[in-house]
Structures are given as C-alpha cells and as structure tokens.
Amino acid sequence: MPIADACAAWAAALAPDRVSRDANVVAKYGRSTLVEAPQPLAVLRPTCRDEVVAAVKIASQHAVPLYPISRGRNWGLGAACPPTAGQAVLDLSLMNKIVEVNEELAYAVIEPGVTQGQLAEYLDDNEIDLMLDCTGAGRDVSIVGNCLERGDTFGVYADRFLHCSALEVVLPNGDVITTGLGHLDAAATNLYKWGVGPSLDGLFSQSNFGVVTRLTLELMPEPETMSVYFFGVEDEQLEDLIEALRPLRLSGVIHTALHLANDYKALAAMEFYPWDETNGQTPLPESVRRRMRARYPFIQGWIGNSAFYGTHDQVQAQQRELKRALRGITRVQFVTPRKLEWGLRALRVLARTRLPVVDRLGTLVERARTMLTLMAGIPSNNTLLGTQWRLRREPHEESLDPLDNGIGMYWFAPICPLTGEHVRRLQRLIEEISAEYQFEPMLNLTLLTGRAALLTNVVLYDRDDASERERAARCNNALVERGIAAGYPPFRCSIDSFRHLGANDSPYWRFVRQLKRAADPEGVIAPGRYSPWVFHDAS
C-alpha cells in the first residue's frame, strides 16, 4: 500500500513518533467546523526545513500528496482538512522558531508554527518596541498560515500578505528557494517584497505551489500614543456612514482596517443563543432580538471600532477629522490608554454606589480595555467567544478553539466595493440567504482599503443536529454561489467551495493549471487547494 510504504519512509526520515496513521490522531486533524471534510490519510510533523524536503521527496516517490498546515486553525474554511481525500497532513507546528527580530528595521523572521500569542509575548518579554498587527482569531493561530491565506488584520498593516516577504519555499521537487531578493542573498532580503524579475510571492499564496517554511513579517513600530474609538449607527444609516468613512479611509485619515459588526454579531459576543426564550426556534425572532439588544445599550444596528496611532498631535488631528466626518450621523467615543486608567480608577471608586452610571461606565471600560489591548498588538482568545452563539452543550472548560467545542461554522468573506450601495446590496443578499436557511446574518464589515470592503458572514450551527447541518451546508453553498453570481466572490474560500471559483474551461484557470503542472507535475502538494478544475474533473 503506498500510504504504508510512505509512512515507513517518512518515519525513517523524520522520527517514528512524528508520523502517524493512528485513527485517533488522524481524526483529530480531520475535525472541521464544516459539515463534511475529507479525512487525512496520515499526519507528519517535521521539525525543520530539511525534514520537509525529505517528506516532499518521499511523497513524490510514493505518490501520496501532502497537505501542509501551519497550526490548522483555518476555522470556518476547512481547519486542517485537505480539500480532497487521499492526502497526508504535513503539520508544521513544531517548526515554531522566531528566527530573528530586527528592532531597527521592524521585522521578524518566523517559521510556520509561530503563533500570534507567541510572537506578541516574545516582543513583550524582550522589551522590543515593536508590535504585531493582530487578527481576531486569537492567540493560537499561525501567522505564516494567515499570511499565505492573505488574511486581514485590525491595524495599520491590514493586509498581511502585503506585509510579508522573503518566503522560504520547499518546491514540489524538493528544491528550496527564497522569494524576493533572497535568492541573491541581498542585504535588503527581509525589507523588500518584490525582488527583481518576476515576483513569485503571489503564486505561493492561496495555492499549492510549494511548502513555505519561513517568511519575514513586518512589525509596527510602537507609536508614541494611540487612541481607540467606538461608534454605533442604526442599520438605515449604513449607506450614509460608508459614504462618510470612505474619503477618510482613502485619504489615510483612517489608517487601519476599521471593523463594523452588525447587532447579531455583537450579541453573539455577549450571550449564547436564547434557546429557552425562543423555544428552540431559529432564526432569532425579531421580538427576542429587540429584547436582547435592550440589555446592551451600546449595541446598535452596526457598531464600529478601530484605533489611531501616532504622535499626540497626529492622533488629535485624526480624531477631529473623524468626529467632523460623522457629525450628523453619530457620535464617536475615543479612549486613550490614559483615559482608560482614569476609567478604571473611577470605576473602583463608584463601584460601591448603585448609580446607574456604574454599569454603563463598566461596559465602556471593558470594551475599551479589550480594544486597547488588541490594537496594541496583544491577541486575545476572547474574540472567539462569539463562535459559541449556537452552542447547546457545555463549552469546553479551557479551550475556546471552535474545534474543541464541536462548533459548526462556515465563514464567507466576500469582497465588495466600498460604497453604500454595494455594501447594502451584498448585505441584503446575505440576509435573504441566511433567512432561507434559518440562520442569523452575522456580519462584519471591514474597510480593508479605501476602495474595497469585506462583508464577512458566519453561519453558526449545531453540528449535533442533522437538520441544521444539512441547512448550514446548503446555506454556505448558496452564499458562495449566489455571491459570486452577484459579483461578490470571497477573498478567501472554504475547501468545499473551490469549484465555485471558475469554470474548467476558463482561460484563467487553464493558465494556472499549466503553471501548477509545471511546478508540481505529480501533484505532490495539496491537490485541489484553490484549484477549481480538480473538482470539475472529478464530477
């Protein structure tokens, strides 16, 4: 059997305890928040690049493809599961070295196993005046994995793929290259993305052209000061809000990827789904939604937040501009680290009174503390709490990992022009499809740039309920299919949706397929990943 022979060879090349076909081990990697996911054949855990090279060569000899994962937390899009059956997971989490941090030039060289929490802690422990621009996926996710998936962060860098470079890649034939200027051993290898000649980074993102074993990540210099801000609008104000924000995002006054959550999304971060109050009915009835919202006065149709960084003067100027732009739409609240200190002190003093202001201040202080921490580059697993919305059983005692909690989740992240009209049209589409399948539209609007927004939706469902499972899968399918048909394709894609990314005979994918065949004639690396043709051919 090829897999048995391959595993024997891998065990000899790595170490017996880092190659496994054990059903329990494999099943752990085969967990998914999706309804169904192809199960891996085996799991390999290399500890260094040379072991990856050996693993790739053996995979080629035995015709058992490898599916590389960094930490396997690609929740809602497939987690650690390959898009097709018959692949062995290449788990890179043991390769978790922070190879270098350069404070002067503000970057870190890291391996795929390095997590957000690990890097943030490293910077803190070593008193390095640099900060990580975080995603909302918590402390235990891979940074490299997110870079290669072209994920988005909360802060100034926003676009992770853009802020990484010098990818060290093990190619399907076992060759090792470094992209950008790396192959020329340039002094600026870690400082300039494109290199000279054709630039290859794009080819190694959202793809299967090689195994990335190291890259350089830009870090933000710690600003002189920062200020987080909050505001809310009712849903009918959304277009006006977007039209007011776009010029600021375009001109750079808003210099981060500002996030806006709709009320469902905000409620999910505060409470579980009210199964009792609704008698088990889904989606959330309007009356219950209103009652829940009344419990959290700060939750409106949409609540937005982000931060300004810079010198005192700059932040002041930015605050004034934002206030001015939103005048007549809503009021913005700003909190600096210093103001938070005052709030905490005031809260301690007032805590003994029963003044109603205490509650409101308490909520604001808590929100401000969470945001200030996150926007200062300290990721938190609390951002994962919202995934438990539809959970009916007891949550895991220690872990907020959706996989440990058996959470059903599909993440759909369509990209759309940053105009009120487009965002509204896409919102209506997602709401309509969600209602058809009895899910709440859990929306997050991200001002990725001044031109393009993400309007991400999460379908949260009960994996133990057969009817919910079936509806969730169909809902996700409808979202991706109808989203693309309406002009709003996802900017990242779940492993069961690649076929929607294009027809088999499109010149575009024909070209990509030619390149893939040239780079990986035997299909050794992650067959099917972002490769629609594989699924058309199979059907």
Added chain:
Amino acid sequence: MPIADACAAWAAALAPDRVSRDANVVAKYGRSTLVEAPQPLAVLRPTCRDEVVAAVKIASQHAVPLYPISRGRNWGLGAACPPTAGQAVLDLSLMNKIVEVNEELAYAVIEPGVTQGQLAEYLDDNEIDLMLDCTGAGRDVSIVGNCLERGDTFGVYADRFLHCSALEVVLPNGDVITTGLGHLDAAATNLYKWGVGPSLDGLFSQSNFGVVTRLTLELMPEPETMSVYFFGVEDEQLEDLIEALRPLRLSGVIHTALHLANDYKALAAMEFYPWDETNGQTPLPESVRRRMRARYPFIQGWIGNSAFYGTHDQVQAQQRELKRALRGITRVQFVTPRKLEWGLRALRVLARTRLPVVDRLGTLVERARTMLTLMAGIPSNNTLLGTQWRLRREPHEESLDPLDNGIGMYWFAPICPLTGEHVRRLQRLIEEISAEYQFEPMLNLTLLTGRAALLTNVVLYDRDDASERERAARCNNALVERGIAAGYPPFRCSIDSFRHLGANDSPYWRFVRQLKRAADPEGVIAPGRYSPWVFHDAS
C-alpha cells in the same frame, strides 16, 4: 524567411502601415542610451487587444518572438530594445485609451499607451478631484510600462506595482485573462489586487509571461492641502540624517518616497558639464565641483525634498514632527501653494530692486513651484534636463527625450536597507567604481519604504566618444556585478545585465524557467527579459 512571412501575416491582420521592416523605422526603435543594444527585426503597432492576440498567434506560427513595449522610454535600462536579437517590437503606444476614471473609488483603467502627461491632463480637463502620483520620467512615458517594471513614484503611493491591479493579459497562446478578481467579473475587480487563489500580478511584472493590454491604476484623492519641503545636509551628515528620517518613514509621518540628490545630481540639473573649465578632463575635478556648488547656495552634499498631504491640521503636525526630528541636523523649509503665491508676488515687487535677497528668493520660488507642480500630480519634462550633463553637442530644440538627444546613460538602481551604515557602504562602492571609470557618482536616494531605500546612480557619457562608451559599458557592468556581490542588487535591471541576476543552476531560476516554459513553450514573448538563463545558455 520567417520574418518576411510573419510580417506579411501581421500586415494582413493589423494594417500594412502598422507593420514595418523599414531600416529607418527599425533603427528608431533600436536607439538606446546604452552602448550597445540588439536591434529589432521589425515593428508592429496594434491598435487594440484583438490585434495583439492576432499578432501573438502569428508570432507563434512563424517563430518570430515579440518584444512588447508601451512607449519605449525605458531609458538607461534599454529603452525599446529587446535583450536579444531576432525579436520584433510590439509597440503598444497606439493603444492609448483612458478607458474609465472612477472619481468615487479613485482609480483609472488605462491602456499601455497612456502617458503620465495624458492622464494628468485628462484629470485636469475634466475637473476630476483625483491626482496622479508621478515619476520623474516626464510627460511622455507610459504608466502601464512603469507599473510592470515596478517603478517608483514621488508621492504617497510610491510603489506603482502595488497600486495597479486587474491586468488584462494576452497570454503566449493567445488566450486573454484578467488577473485579480477580473476573471470572476467581480464588482471589486478594479478595487482589490490579489483576487482569490494564487495571485498572478507578480508573474507579469519584470517578466515575459504575457502582453499586458490594460490595467487599473489607483489615483490619489486630491488632498485638502499640501506642503512641499526642502532641506540639505553635508555628506558627512548622511548617516545621521537617515537614522533621523527612518522612524518617521516607518511610522508614516513621512508618507511619501522622499528623494535626496547628491550634489553632482543637483548640479547636473542646473548646468552642463563644464568642458571648458575642466579642459575636457573627467571626472569633475574637486576644485571645479566646489566652484560650481558656490554658484548654487542651496546645493549641499545632499538635498532632500518631498511633500505632505492632508488636512491643514495633519500637515501642520507632520511639519512639526519633521522639523523636530531634523533639529540639530538641518533646517527644513516648507512651502504651501499659498506661500508660493506670496513668494511670486513678493518677487514681482522686489524684482526692480537689486537686493541680494531677490536671487535667493527667486531660486527658492522656482524650486518650490517645480516641486509643488510635480507633487500635485503634474509631470514635467524638465526633470529630464539633468540627463544632458555630459552632452557636448547642441541639445535637441524641442525634445528632452534622451534618445532624441543621443544621450549615453546607464541607470543602476540598487536596493539597500534604510540604515546609515548600508547606504554609506553602497555609496562608497558606487563612488569608487565611478571614479575608476571617470564618471561622477550621480546619486539619488529614495526612501521607498521605512525599511528599504534605492540608491540610484546614473552613468552619463558621450556616445560619440569611443573611449567614454567603452568605459561606460564597463562601469555599468562593474556596478551591477559588484553591487550584487556586495548584497545590493538592482530593483530593476538593464537589458544587458540580466545575466548578473543569478547562476543558471540556481533552484530559483530553474523554477522560474519551468514556469516560463509552461506558459510560453515556444518562447514567443520577449525571450531573455529578466531571464538570466538565456544568457548563460548562450555563452
């Protein structure tokens, strides 16, 4: 003869008058600022994408490769000339449509023939509140060509390649694709670069994987206000200056690609080489250099300039930060459009007096006017005046195009870490090599990002002087070869230097070569372009 048959077929597919083997026509395209350049076999001038498709298919049938150019102004790096003999130039300059300008979302869709001057004029004529981020190459150069060469601009966008997207590409097999989200016909096609799945833009930059016939360029929203600034330092202060500027560029206080010119470069913009004063001796003797500098008090070892854009408050805050950072190093002068008006008025009043202040004010006003115009998105051909430094004959009466003036020029644009130490080391290397070959080091330091700088050098030489020609070619070769050996490869490369970009057996180029072969098995598009292996194979 393949070329005769190909030309006949091209003439039938395009129009007889847009295909030429006429010696005069071909020679015009074969002009170069380099000492030698391979001459094209013929010239084709398609007017639309479909003609490009036809031209590519015919090229394939007759095995005559095509070398696509946009306007052919790649001065100092090869202009319109292919890197190897036997290619026909595919001149896209007749494809010069501004397809769309979207004011709301701040972009333009343009064809390869669109020049900087044309787009700037279009925006002005149509009173569109958007501006072009210009390069210093003047009005008649292609924007698309510069995007694909990954050129750098003066302003906030700095990196042209990053700010273009949705490349429409005619592939070597005649297929047409649009990169990014274009192949999915997404609403955000012109608004988001990476697309979904492997991102291909990088593959079509500095390369030969297809013919780009259209792309989307981001334009800057007109700022509320702007302010240009100037400063100078002596050469021994360069390290201190860089160390002071880096934190500002990293944090975004300096949000443009600030430029610094050394004194030679600044002098070349003011005067011709003083052949009389030096009795024809080169390089410029130190005594003459000092005398010339005395004529321009604003010229120091290095003079820097750039601009701030934003609201009044923001620009004020940025100005304060820059002043503060350079305190103890130098004084910065700021000029807003309003201040320029005052200056012009004062100049008119004072002009009749003979006060010495008039001259100094006059120079400042002129510099300010030039910079304000350029930084407001209006390119000027005056930036090309400096190329005439070593010219001995009369300049062309109307054209500043270096080719029309028979100028000899090699442009070397190495990339280096933005630290005083690295910039100094690279400067010394360039100075040393320049002196060896009797040229002045004409340096321009560009703060491309907060991490990486370009230290570009121009070798200007007399094409009519056999000894100068020989020295210039050897000087360029030494710069590229020793630059790369020292860790400072160029970020763009001249057609006669591709062989320096890597060994034939390097895994990196082996991989690129595999991809190229898959995309273009017959080598129809621009063989040799950024393909070191072609030159190793030939030798």
